[in-house]
Amino acid sequence: MIELDGASQVFHVKGKDLPAVSDVSLSVGAGEVLCLVGESGSGKTTTARLAAGLAAPTSGSVRYQGRDLAEMTRAERRAYRRAVQYIHQDPYASLNPIRSVRSTLSIPLRRHGLARSGAEMQQKVDELLSTVDLSPPESYREKFPHQLSGGQRQRVSVARGLTLSPRLLIADESTSMLDVSIRVSLLNMLTKLRKEEGVGFIYITHDLALAKYFAWEGRTAVMYLGRIVEAGPTPQVINNPQHPYTKALLEAVPEPDPELSRQKKAGGGLLSADIPSLSALPSGCTFHPRCPLAEDRCREIIPVLRTAPGADAQEVACTVVTDPSGAPDGARSAAQADGGAP
Structure with missing residues (x-):
C-alpha cells in the first residue's frame, strides 16, 4: 500500500541543514504491521509524517498503491487522505480545545458523507467511543478536551483515526498515556482490525515490549539519527x-x-x-x-x-x-x- 523509496527530509534551521531523515526505504502492505523503534530524535515521527503525506520529502519518493503522492490528482489525493489516517503522539495538542468529542468525531464522517442523518451520526460516534473503551458513550460525547484525562484524550484521538475505516493507520506512540489494561485492550482491537479488515499499520514506539506484543507477526525497523540501522521480522530483531x-x-x-x-x-x-x-x-x-x-x-x-x-x-x-x-x-x-x- 505505502512505500518510501530513498526518502530524506532536511530541515533548514538558522542557516544550517538538519537531516532529520536520510535515505529511508520501507513498505507496508494490507494487513501488515511495521514497527519503527528508536530513541527520541531518531526520525520516527518525521518518517511517519512523510508516509502520511503531512510533509513532502526533500528527496526520494512516497508512493501509495504505486502512485507517487506528488503526482496525484485531486480525486486521488482525496481517496488517499481517507485511506491513510494518523494518530498523533500528543492528544493535548492534536485535539481542538473548542470542539466537543461528538464534534471531533462527526466532522470527518460528515465531510466524507458517511452519515446521512443526525441519528446515524450519533450512532457512529457512540460506536467509535465504545470501540476505544469510552463507555458509556453518553458520558463522553458532549465533553471537551479539557474535561478529559490524558488517557481519555488519547483514546478520542484513536477513535478519530478510525472514523473513516482507514486502510493504513499510522500510530505515533498511540498508547503511551493509557493504563496497562486499556493499552492491551486497544492493541488487541487494532490487531483485530489488521487481521479481519486487512488494515495496515505503521506503529511508532520507543518501547520494545510494545513492539514485541503488537508486531510479533510483522516487522520491526530500528532507527538512529534519521537512518534505519536494522530491519527484519520482529521475532528475529527482538530475539x-x-x-x-x-x-x-x-x-x-x-x-x-x-x-x-x-x-x-x-x-x-x-x-x-x-x-x-x-x-x-x-x-x-x-x-x-x-x-x-x-x-x-x-x-x-x-x-x-x-x-x-x-x-x-x-x-x-x-x-x-x-x-x-x-x-x-x-x-x-x-x-x-x-x-x-x-
Missing part, C-alpha cells in the same frame, strides 16, 4: 539483534527479576549516553562515538543496510557486523558521500 544499537535498546528494557537486571550492562554497554546533534553529525557511521564495537574504519565508512551473516531475513547497517574481516563491503566513505545525499 537475535545484530546491530549494537538494537542490543543497547534491549538492554535498557526494565527487567522485573533483580538478578537478571544486575546481569545487564549499565547503559546497554554504550560508550556514551549523549546523542549527537543533527547539526554536527559524526563522520562515517553516526553511531561510532557510542558504539562498543567501533573500529577506525567506522569513522570513515557510512554503512548501508546489508543482510546480516547467519540471519537471512535481517538487514543491518554496521560494517563490523556485516564484514568482520574488514574487507570492502560496498559501503561508501564519507568522502564519497560529499557529492550527494547518502
